[in-house]
Amino acid sequence: MPTVGTRLRATTQRLAEAGVPSPYHDAIVLIAHTLGLEPSYIRTAAARDDEWPPGADLDLLEARVTRRVDREPLQHITGKAYFRSLELQVGPGVFIPRPETEVVAGVAIAAAREALEMRGSVRVTDLCAGSGAIGISVATEVPEAQVSMVEASEEALVYLRLNARAQPADVRTRLRSVYGDARNCLRQFDSCADVVVTNPPYVPIDAVPRDPEVALHDPPQALYGLGNDGLEVPRAILDEAQRLLRVGGVVIMEHGDEQGPALRAYAESSEWWDDVRTLTDLNGRDRMLVATRVGV
Incomplete structure (x- = not known):
């Protein structure tokens, strides 16, 4: 033996x-x-x-x-993905959270803590929530945060709800899982969010990922952002974020490492956004758009 x-x-x-x-x-x-x-x-x-x-x-x-x-993803074989302090259930039909997104979650957590300190309460909306990695991390690391997680894929929603239910009661009671998209299912929350965070699909349609684990196993609707530059969906989500956020609220959106200038230009062209910035990941690559909602 x-x-x-x-x-x-x-x-x-x-x-x-x-x-x-x-x-x-x-x-x-x-x-x-x-x-x-x-x-x-x-x-x-x-x-x-x-x-x-x-x-x-x-x-x-x-x-x-x-x-x-x-080349089936390791996370599909074990049924687990690790994200910050979380152990998440994942499988076919849901996007496997990546290490770079942990930095995006960290920025959302910092923004939520700042809003809590200023206002005494904080509401966070996680759009394109997938497995719930970002939203659950915020609720876990900001104990007072009320978090709505929105997901338009029925397959992904299964894992989102499983992961939400697996949390301790003090976290679980502050999580809300919503099926659909921001445009159709969150009207009752217009101008209520202090933070909107999202890891939307942003891969250009002709930029097929090299790794088989991604190209063959991640759901296409979680990868491809439509349009020649992959930013059709992110731009639409940015427009919805301005509706969801209160004045002074912050949007945090993950994007590809070459998409920072285009997303920044789109936000700067709008009357709804100020203090538009691109932040980097731990490898020093452009990774997320951050902007503040202003009143008009």
């Missing part, structure tokens, strides 16, 4: 040969998930070259490794 170290090395090699971007990490996660153990335990057991646990389901591990070799 091979040791844990032998199994880990063989799995890592298979994933590397398949072009998986992080073969060692993914091998550890797949083995840990199959054995029902923490990844840290697998690292330690591999370093000690412990014997492979008797009775472990090798067929199940092989099936999962094969799925990853075929």
Whole structure:
């Protein structure tokens, strides 16, 4: 029977040969998930070259490794995605949250805290909420925040509601999951939000992602923003954000690293926005538009 170290090395090699971007990490996660153990335990057991646990389901591990070799997302195989402090349920039909979006969530959290300090209460709207990664993070890290999460995909809404229900009661009671889009389902909240945050679809229609995990498995409606520049949907969402926000409220919108100037120009051409800025992610790439709603 091979040791844990032998199994880990063989799995890592298979994933590397398949072009998986992080073969060692993914091998550890797949083995840990199959054995029902923490990844840290697998690292330690591999370093000690412990014997492979008797009775472990090798067929199940092989099936999962094969799925990853075929470039199915690791998060679909484990059913989990990690985002800031959250463990989220994900699967086919919902966009897998990315590390760069954690920075967007952080800016929304800071804006919510500032609004809370100024007003004593804070309402946040997360548009194109997907799995709920941003909205639930805000509710978790800003304990007084009332958060509405809006999602137009029925498939994604399943995960959004599952993730909302999985939160502790003090967070869950401040979350509201809404099916539809801002234009049709949030009229009762016009001019109520202190913060609108969104990670909308923004990939140009002819810019097919290189990674099979994205191109073949992320839902197209969560990727492609329509129009030659991919900004038809983001521009429409920006127009809806001005309706939802109170005067002085802030919009935070994720975008591609080459789309900052175009989105900034669109916002600056409107009478509704002031203090229009582009902020970067941890890699120093343009990542989000931030603007303040003004009265006219």
